[in-house]
Amino acid sequence: xxxxxxxxxxxxxxxxxxxxxxxxxxxxxxxxxxxxxxxxxxxxxxxxxxxxxxxxxxxxxxxxxxxxxxxxxxxxxxxxxxxxxxxxxxxxxxxxxxxxxxxxxxxxxxxxxxxxxxxxxxxxxxxxxxxxxxxxxxxxxxxxxxxxxxxxxxxxxxxxxxxxxxxx
Amino acid sequence: xxxxxxxxxxxxxxxxxxxxxxxxxxxxxxxxxxxxxxxxxxxxxxxxxxxxxxxxxxxxxxxxxxxxxxxxxxxxxxxxxxxxxxxxxxxxxxxxxxxxxxxxxxxxxxxxxxxxxxxxxxxxxxxxxxxxxxxxxxxxxxxxxxxxxxxxxxxxxxxxxxxxxxxx
Ligand SMILES: Nc1ncnc2c1ncn2[C@@H]1O[C@H](CSCC[C@H](N)C(=O)O)[C@@H](O)[C@H]1O
Ligand SMILES: Nc1ncnc2c1ncn2[C@@H]1O[C@H](CSCC[C@H](N)C(=O)O)[C@@H](O)[C@H]1O
Ligand SMILES: Nc1ncnc2c1ncn2[C@@H]1O[C@H](CSCC[C@H](N)C(=O)O)[C@@H](O)[C@H]1O
Numbered sequence: 001x002x003x004x005x006x007x008x009x010x011x012x013x014x015x016x017x018x019x020x021x022x023x024x025x026x027x028x029x030x031x032x033x034x035x036x037x038x039x040x041x042x043x044x045x046x047x048x049x050x051x052x053x054x055x056x057x058x059x060x061x062x063x064x065x066x067x068x069x070x071x072x073x074x075x076x077x078x079x080x081x082x083x084x085x086x087x088x089x090x091x092x093x094x095x096x097x098x099x100x101x102x103x104x105x106x107x108x109x110x111x112x113x114x115x116x117x118x119x120x121x122x123x124x125x126x127x128x129x130x131x132x133x134x135x136x137x138x139x140x141x142x143x144x145x146x147x148x149x150x151x152x153x154x155x156x157x158x159x160x161x162x163x164x165x166x167x168x
Numbered sequence: 169x170x171x172x173x174x175x176x177x178x179x180x181x182x183x184x185x186x187x188x189x190x191x192x193x194x195x196x197x198x199x200x201x202x203x204x205x206x207x208x209x210x211x212x213x214x215x216x217x218x219x220x221x222x223x224x225x226x227x228x229x230x231x232x233x234x235x236x237x238x239x240x241x242x243x244x245x246x247x248x249x250x251x252x253x254x255x256x257x258x259x260x261x262x263x264x265x266x267x268x269x270x271x272x273x274x275x276x277x278x279x280x281x282x283x284x285x286x287x288x289x290x291x292x293x294x295x296x297x298x299x300x301x302x303x304x305x306x307x308x309x310x311x312x313x314x315x316x317x318x319x320x321x322x323x324x325x326x327x328x329x330x331x332x333x334x335x336x
Contacts, residue, residue: 013181017310021306023300024300024303024304025300048303048305092321129317138313145313146317149299153260
């Protein structure tokens with residue numbers, strides 16, 4: 001079971017795009033902690049993910065979005081190369097093996113300031129999407145898309161190793 | 169050398185986000201064929217990719233965006249399971265082996281109607297990002313992000329197979 005958690009998102013386009021991505025990659029639940037943007041504006045960007053946004057659970061504390069899941073994965077555009085390690089750092093393709101049969105939350109931070117240290121500290125892992133070291137900060141919904149794609153793909157390759165087509 | 173080509177994009181946010189993604193994943197060139205949105209509005213979404221957007225090459229025909237590259241990869245949300253195969257279908261992780269030392273164009277279609285059959289016919293491969301079969305249509309810039317991430321990641325894993333961290 002996969003839950004996507006957006007913590008205090010600020011852009012209505014990001015909220016809408018994330019709902020669409022949840023539909024594109026069959027996410028089970030979308031939780032939004034204290035949205036800072038107008039959810040009704042977000043529908044303009046949700047396309048086929050409209051229903052996901054209608055059903056999204058809006059909660060008013062971080063804890064309410066994570067306290068009933070087995071594994072909590074925070075995300076950050078800062079890799080752990082400075083010695084200040086709060087949580088084990090993982091990469092997107094390392095998620096799937098962690099979640100077999102478990103309830104997991106994938107947690108994404110504010111556009112402006114990301115997740116707080118306190119929020120990261122409440123999680124089990126810190127996920128970093130590898131990117132240009134001189135500018136690794138992705139837009140929020142693009143980070144969500146990449147993580148969901150990677151889980152979807154690895155699941156598909158696991159079920160059907162012949163998904164590769166180049167050698168047909 | 170990687171060039172991203174957007175064909176008649178309609179949303180200024182998509183143009184801006186793609187410029188940002190080109191910076192996140194170190195793309196060499198951004199070409200835009202007949203933009204249907206206001207480029208000056210797109211800067212609001214380009215963040216650290218501002219310079220990429222300033223340097224983007226605006227051309228008025230599809231051919232001008234592709235005629236000087238070695239390999240042309242079209243993209244579509246429709247996989248080739250209907251017998252109507254114009255071009256060999258590939259998946260995102262199959263791109264890297266094709267491009268070693270070559271100049272390639274990754275070509276993305278209109279938000280409303282994608283690429284035309286004529287445009288796809290001018291390309292060497294047709295790339296499909298695997299997603300929910302009942303709703304595989306990603307938003308344009310999210311499709312771009314996933315493809316660029318996959319190339320970046322495979323390149324990094326090739327250079328440094330120890331990028332995996334879970335087993336540390
Ligand atoms: N495993 C880990 N990986 C990356 N950063 C870690 C880390 N453990 C601790 N940190 C530190 O915790 C801080 C993250 S706090 C949040 C930073 C930012 N708002 C963001 O979300 O991107 C960083 O300054 C980093 O130095
Ligand atoms: N390279 C990357 N890896 C993992 N998550 C990323 C990412 N780039 C962006 N994100 C996600 O997108 C959110 C908004 S980007 C936050 C940027 C902010 N300036 C900061 O200091 O942290 C982040 O909190 C994280 O959830
Ligand atoms: N699953 C997927 N795989 C590959 N490219 C995709 C994709 N989903 C969206 N795209 C890209 O995003 C662009 C806009 S989506 C276009 C949708 C349009 N209704 C159509 O009929 O095609 C597409 O042209 C393609 O470049």
